[in-house]
Amino acid sequence: MTPADVLHWTTLIALILLGLALLVSVVRIIIGPTLADRVLALDLMTVVAMGFVGALAIRTGQMLYLDIAIALALLGFLATIALARYVLTRRPNPRGEAP
Secondary structure, three states, rough: OOOHHHHHHHHHHHHHHHHHHHHHHHHHHHOOHHHHHHHHHHHHHHHHHHHHHHHHHHHHHOOHHHHHHHHHHHHHHHHHHHHHHHHHOOOOOOOOOOO
């Protein structure tokens, strides 16, 4: 088995596992009981997407994908900060009921 074959199979396995992790995070976003669960799942989704893009960059040899991963990291960070700020500043229900 050549090093190219090892690289091919390891990146293939990594892409499959990262794809499954993306599906699990999407499910958590859909059925998350609280807003905090959904925010955390969205953050997980951006981190897994960065790993997916990184594995794709290794598999194809195109280093342009790493720039995309950096941009995705910045976007994910800003989205997490914005959603955390929204969670902290929303008004509580005066009657104590769940929204």
